[in-house]
Amino acid sequence: MLRAISNRLVILIPYVWLLFFFLLPFLIVLRIALSDLEYGAPPYTPQFSYTDSWAVIWDKLSQFDFENFTFLFSDSLYINSYLSSLQIAFVSMILTLLIGFPLAYGMARAPLGLRPTLLMLVILPFWTSFLIRVYAWIGILKQEGLLNQLLLWLGVIDTPLEILSTNKAVYIGIVYSYLPFMVLPIYSTLEKMDESLVEAARDLGCTQIAAFWKITARLAVPGILAGCLLVFIPAVGEFVIPDLLGGSGTLMIGKTLWIEFFNNSDWTVASAIATVLLVVLVVPIVWFQNAQARATETGK
Amino acid sequence: MIRSKLLFTTVAAFAALTVAAGAQDRVVNIYNWSDYIDDSILTDFTAETGIKVVYDVFDSNEVLETKLLAGSTGYDIVVPTGTFLANQIKAGVFQKLDKSKLPNLANMDPEISARLAKYDPGNEYAINYMWGTTGIGINVDMVKERLGDDAKLNTWDLVFNPEIAAKLADCGIFELDAPTEMIPAALNYMGMDPDLKDQESIDKAKELLLKIRPYVRKYHSSEYINALANGDICVAVGWSGDVLQARDRAAEADAGVNVEYIIPKEGALMWFDNMAIPSDAKNVDEALEFLNYIMKPEVIAKASNYVYYANGNAASKPFLNEDVIGDQAIYPNEETISRLYTVSPDNAKEKRILNRAWTEVKSGQ
Numbered sequence: 335m336l337r338a339i340s341n342r343l344v345i346l347i348p349y350v351w352l353l354f355f356f357l358l359p360f361l362i363v364l365r366i367a368l369s370d371l372e373y374g375a376p377p378y379t380p381q382f383s384y385t386d387s388w389a390v391i392w393d394k395l396s397q398f399d400f401e402n403f404t405f406l407f408s409d410s411l412y413i414n415s416y417l418s419s420l421q422i423a424f425v426s427m428i429l430t431l432l433i434g435f436p437l438a439y440g441m442a443r444a445p446l447g448l449r450p451t452l453l454m455l456v457i458l459p460f461w462t463s464f465l466i467r468v469y470a471w472i473g474i475l476k477q478e479g480l481l482n483q484l485l486l487w488l489g490v491i492d493t494p495l496e497i498l499s500t501n502k503a504v505y506i507g508i509v510y511s512y513l514p515f516m517v518l519p520i521y522s523t524l525e526k527m528d529e530s531l532v533e534a535a536r537d538l539g540c541t542q543i544a545a546f547w548k549i550t551a552r553l554a555v556p557g558i559l560a561g562c563l564l565v566f567i568p569a570v571g572e573f574v575i576p577d578l579l580g581g582s583g584t585l586m587i588g589k590t591l592w593i594e595f596f597n598n599s600d601w602t603v604a605s606a607i608a609t610v611l612l613v614v615l616v617v618p619i620v621w622f623q624n625a626q627a628r629a630t631e632t633g634k
Numbered sequence: 635m636i637r638s639k640l641l642f643t644t645v646a647a648f649a650a651l652t653v654a655a656g657a658q659d660r661v662v663n664i665y666n667w668s669d670y671i672d673d674s675i676l677t678d679f680t681a682e683t684g685i686k687v688v689y690d691v692f693d694s695n696e697v698l699e700t701k702l703l704a705g706s707t708g709y710d711i712v713v714p715t716g717t718f719l720a721n722q723i724k725a726g727v728f729q730k731l732d733k734s735k736l737p738n739l740a741n742m743d744p745e746i747s748a749r750l751a752k753y754d755p756g757n758e759y760a761i762n763y764m765w766g767t768t769g770i771g772i773n774v775d776m777v778k779e780r781l782g783d784d785a786k787l788n789t790w791d792l793v794f795n796p797e798i799a800a801k802l803a804d805c806g807i808f809e810l811d812a813p814t815e816m817i818p819a820a821l822n823y824m825g826m827d828p829d830l831k832d833q834e835s836i837d838k839a840k841e842l843l844l845k846i847r848p849y850v851r852k853y854h855s856s857e858y859i860n861a862l863a864n865g866d867i868c869v870a871v872g873w874s875g876d877v878l879q880a881r882d883r884a885a886e887a888d889a890g891v892n893v894e895y896i897i898p899k900e901g902a903l904m905w906f907d908n909m910a911i912p913s914d915a916k917n918v919d920e921a922l923e924f925l926n927y928i929m930k931p932e933v934i935a936k937a938s939n940y941v942y943y944a945n946g947n948a949a950s951k952p953f954l955n956e957d958v959i960g961d962q963a964i965y966p967n968e969e970t971i972s973r974l975y976t977v978s979p980d981n982a983k984e985k986r987i988l989n990r991a992w993t994e995v996k997s998g999q
Binding site for chain 2: 371373374375376377409410411414415477478499581582583584585590593595596597598599600
């Protein structure tokens, strides 16, 4: 009896967590998104009071114009920002995977004694503030930065490359910052993999490449999906990297949101953008979740 | 925008918390622009009054305004620019100054106070800290090399005439990432009233800015100081004191970079940064004491001598260094002042038009 209760309590914890740190903040944002803009402190007039009964809320909703949401569709800027964010996040995810997989593979196949050290090296950058690491890239990528000086000195290029303040710098920043989130889940699936399966495939006539594709890559799918999810979702809403490394032409939803919130002081539209962003992200999250569940099923 | 200030903000938030825990200590929390004071003023103030100063910095009015509108900033003194101040007063985020506790108000320059009254009627909520202009910083040698020795440099043509800007593009043009500065400048260049805010006029300014966009290397509000000083760029639309700081850094580095600040002949924006006390400030007496201290002629003169901006304190003039009071770029003469213009605050709709146009200028979207 006691055990049953404690089991339920354990299950309850994540739900309580979600309630307080996801659902409630989301409802607050939604409430602002449904408010009217007004110059004051705070700069909006709420249409819903926290003391409204459900019936009142429902009644108000049914005759609501959702003007902050419809506004987002009246100007192509917002849709283009979402699309451009999704594209940048997707390309960054693929690049991270292309670099992260060989890294994770190498780590998982390294001698047992070496693995903790390699793992440590992947985690080590987290000891320095994320912001400082992104700043460091400014020093590396700028016109007279380390990279350009090195390439000029080596004679690879004649004129400095323009990388900082372009989308290239944003890709570099995202790939660099999120690489550990790709490497770690892939490493953990590859490390647990039974290597005798590959040997068996080789014994049964598979070439090395075929064995890799048929066994290793297949078994790594749950890790790859987890890694992709961990990179893609936060990259879509990324603000710091495009702001510091990107140029004026870099269009990302995080920056558009900043403009609404800070430059226009329009919290209502900013909240509507944030709400739509969440909806936009629910689709890939659910897809990833399903794909992962399927992969885990077949993996068993 | 956020820049390094994210870090400082966090640090300051923690500092404010620890201070609050300490209770009885008298303290004043100040939120000012970055690189905008001589630090010794703060230590002198603490030594004289026993009031500890928690000092924190920002680099955009927008960040300050968003914090003020959210409320409970924890700051006792903030420093908004005039146009923003006016809206913030209307939003009710400031408290009226208790002038009986500010005897040094007598030192203020009546002319500057009168101009400030455009934003703060009756000067009830704020005192002027510094004022300046938005003009052009140039690397004299690099610009002359491209335009010829006898080219006219005292004109907005450098950044608004596509033919001339094209010649300067390779050595680097920076513009302020601030629509409230750039759009009035563009309107003024076209001979229109810089204070126009209707869609049609803003669109005209946008067209002009889009024409020169291909020649602009970056839109940024603080990086140009170092970029000018290092000789990385040759032209920047910038704030007077910032360009002069770049000039001094270049002179110190002694690498042959010769920076000059220009108030173009077509006119330039004149702005005022002012100190005010948020209505939810906890240490009002300490804040008033600081305001009174900063209005001492020798104190504010020290600040001006350090940051190369003019102050609104008439009594401070005898204490100013010759390279400050004697510099036309900092204290322009009557003739130049007559060419300076001011702009009025934007309402929500005007803000949206302005920022939307600016987003298009910057991103092409």
